Amino acid sequence: MSTTYEKIEGFIETWCTWICAVSFALVYYVLFSDHVSIDKFNEMNKLVISVAAIGVGFIGTAKAILVSISESRVMKKIKSHKEKGKQSLYHVVLDYLFSGIWSCLTLVLLSTLYILIPLDSSSLNAVNLITLWFAFAGFSTAACVRVIVILGTVLKFLDKD
Numbered sequence: 755m756s757t758t759y760e761k762i763e764g765f766i767e768t769w770c771t772w773i774c775a776v777s778f779a780l781v782y783y784v785l786f787s788d789h790v791s792i793d794k795f796n797e798m799n800k801l802v803i804s805v806a807a808i809g810v811g812f813i814g815t816a817k818a819i820l821v822s823i824s825e826s827r828v829m830k831k832i833k834s835h836k837e838k839g840k841q842s843l844y845h846v847v848l849d850y851l852f853s854g855i856w857s858c859l860t861l862v863l864l865s866t867l868y869i870l871i872p873l874d875s876s877s878l879n880a881v882n883l884i885t886l887w888f889a890f891a892g893f894s895t896a897a898c899v900r901v902i903v904i905l906g907t908v909l910k911f912l913d914k915d
Contacts, residue, residue, distance in 0.1 A: 771853075771896040778892025783885045792875045795884060799865040802891065806865070809858040809898050816905065817851040820844075828912060835911065843911065847904055854901040857894040864890050 782790070823829050824844075833844040840846075864887055873880040 771857075771893050771900060774896035775889045775893035778895075779885045779889035782888040783881070787881045787885070790884065792873045792880065795873075796869055799869050799887075803862050803865045806858040806861045806894060809894075810855055810862070813851055813854045813858070813898070813901055816901070817848065817855070820847065820851070831912070832908060843908065847908055850897075850901050850904045854894075854897045857890070857897040861890050861894040 820829070824833075829844065832847070833842050835843045841849075868883065868887060871883075873883065
């Protein structure tokens with residue numbers, strides 16, 4: 755029987771990225787679409803590019819470390835751990851790391867694109883494009899949180915023995 759914490763981990767791993775994507779977009783569209791200026795959005799994009807690029811670097815480094823120690827005793831234990839009908843823990847971790855990298859990279863590219871495209875603040879297209887950006891930002895944020903959660907799960911798994 756799984757504990758409450760394990761159920762929360764499972765929820766975060768499975769649904770949180772999509773819930774955050776939809777939530778960020780809805781909150782912006784419903785509450786802030788009339789109050790966010792294009793200038794402020796572009797300023798925020800410059801900051802987001804830096805933070806998301808750092809996220810790509812951090813997650814990429816974590817992935818590189820895991821791959822470089824793939825033949826160690828600890829990694830062999832992670833690779834051999836497999837729940838019924840599921841992938842090995844190693845493959846799950848790598849999938850989440852790739853998801854985090856790709857979501858941050860997509861956010862960087864989308865933010866850069868939005869800085870380069872002249873958006874008209876009175877246009878409905880601008881509101882829709884910014885709403886889409888917030889959906890990507892929500893997904894990317896949750897994907898990074900999911901990476902942190904799964905790495906914590908791996909560390910707890912290793913601590914059991």
